[in-house]
Amino acid sequence: MTDKKQPRTPGAELPDHPKFLWDSPEPKRSYDVVIVGGGGHGLATAHYLVKNHGITNVAVVERGWLAGGNMARNTTIIRSNYLWDESAGIYEHALKLWEGLEDDLEYPILFSQRGVLNLAHTLQDVRDSRRRVEANKLNGVDAEWVDAATVKEICPLVNISADIRYPVLGATYQPRAGIAKHDYVAWGFARKAAEAGVHLIQDTEVTGFLTDGDRVTGIRTNRGDIAAGRVALAAAGHTSVLTDSLGIRVPIQSHPLQALVSELLEPVHPTVVMSNAVHVYVSQAHKGELVMGAGVDSYNGYGQRGAFHIIERQMAAAVELFPVFARAHLLRTWAGIVDVTPDASPIVGVTPYENLFLNCGWGTGGFKATPGLGEAYAHTVATGEPHPLIAPFSLDRFVTGRLVDEHGAAAVAH
Structure with a gap:
């Protein structure tokens, strides 16, 4: 396991890119x-x-x-904290390569191992989460079960109050996980x-x-x-x-998958938080914007645009977990095309x-x-x-x- 890397703060020095990183050749025969x-x-x-x-x-x-x-x-x-051996195998292999990828490519990728919390909100969530943690350990994947108080220690912004719609009962935590540019x-x-x-x-x-x-x-x-x-x-x-x-x-089948970002904020969100129950995940990008998303749209399509009702549900979920974000301004939204089996x-x-x-x-x-x-x-x-x-x-x-x-x-x- 490598040392945990600290996320870069907004405004951190970024690479000075040349005008062209590669040629655009004519195809050979x-x-x-x-x-x-x-x-x-x-x-x-x-x-x-x-x-x-x-x-x-x-x-x-x-x-x-x-x-x-x-x-x-x-x-x-x-x-790489996937349940089944087959999935854990390919994703853990990928994570190990991520940890040395900047040296391999001789190029900065801003890989930040800030950890990922997957929240549990029901007793069934807790059972499933503990099962996944034990499966991860058997596969050599760093994973642990943490209670609600520890969730708050890792990410102080998370609302762990008992009187909300889906109270946080704990979470799985993978310290080596994170984000890259x-x-x-x-x-x-x-x-x-x-x-x-x-x-x-x-x-x-x-x-x-x-x-x-x-x-x-x-x-x-x-x-x-x-x-x-x-x-x-x-x-x-x-x-x-x-x-x-x-x-x-x-x-x-191809579905649109929407995501959105907020305006630039000071560094306030130290990790990645995901929740199935309220259906949202939130991290903070290197420049400072909050990056938020949820599940795929239910309809098939190749559209690369957002829909207001999806955005509304995502924001409601984000504010439920992070009340402090209620006054943050939404900057832009978009969609990708995901292929689902x-x-x-x-x-x-x-x-x-x-x-x-x-x-x-x-x-x-x-x-x-x-x-x-x-x-x-x-x-x-x-x-x-x-x-x-x-x-x-x-x-x-x-x-x-x-x-x-x-x-x-x-x-x-x-």
Whole structure:
């Protein structure tokens, strides 16, 4: 376990970025590997293909701008305190990589290990929380159960009064958890990959695939065909649009997920607090704004905008837990697009088509998995065999019934 890092205060010195961190090359006619999707997962996969496997003839193809989708719209929470062994394995691996990622990328990511509290409000919450803590300990994940008084010590702003609608009975606490600056994470991966010769191709939409029987041999784009030895999908909620063209049924649904931030405040909120019962989570970003969110919208869609009734419920929940925030002003709101599977766990691995690899269904858990998934997915793409950490998340589990049901962990922020 590394020493707990202190969060940077608003106004702390940030890196002096050069005007351009990477080039925007014209696509070549062929690559050894083409990664579809230039978000955190696609960029991390490219980095580890270079670092761990020496594969540099790689293109990351993004229909918009790099990291402009969910990577730019998430709430940056990083934790590994998941119930099931399979989930704890990939997220704990990711957390260990997070702890050394600044040195690996030679780029600041403002990783702040300020801890995460998951509040319990009912006796069933308490039972479930204690069970998760013990499961975490068996998997080597730092986790502990704390009572309401200790919650107040860790985060003095939390209302632990007994006369509120959902009184706080305690919480799980993971000290090594925290947040990172999502833009810097993406820029760090992109810069490192580009330095190694990876082509980062923006404003290029993938419209289909080149095939030879049951083999994928490349992609079709609005800028022409590109041949590829292997194609790795990392397109999140738009994955099913692509796989449908090959007749591959991927059980994901896309939902908007809203979040919002307040005006800039002095450092007052020292950790991350999450609550399923009142359905909100709150942290304070490096500049000082409060970052708040809740669960996915109930309807399917690709909209990247908020709705007032969702915002109203989020604010009511936040003020119930943190009465001191009642006078804070809301600065802006937005939405991302999350891809949700029937068991609230991702789909990663091989497909019925040779040389085509799948990575989707992360719900709201994609950001925290970024380095761990990137390393495991790169291994899978490079070797053609699923990495042991992602083998349980294969597409065929929906046929065999070997599901990894993480709905309990995904109720607010997966």
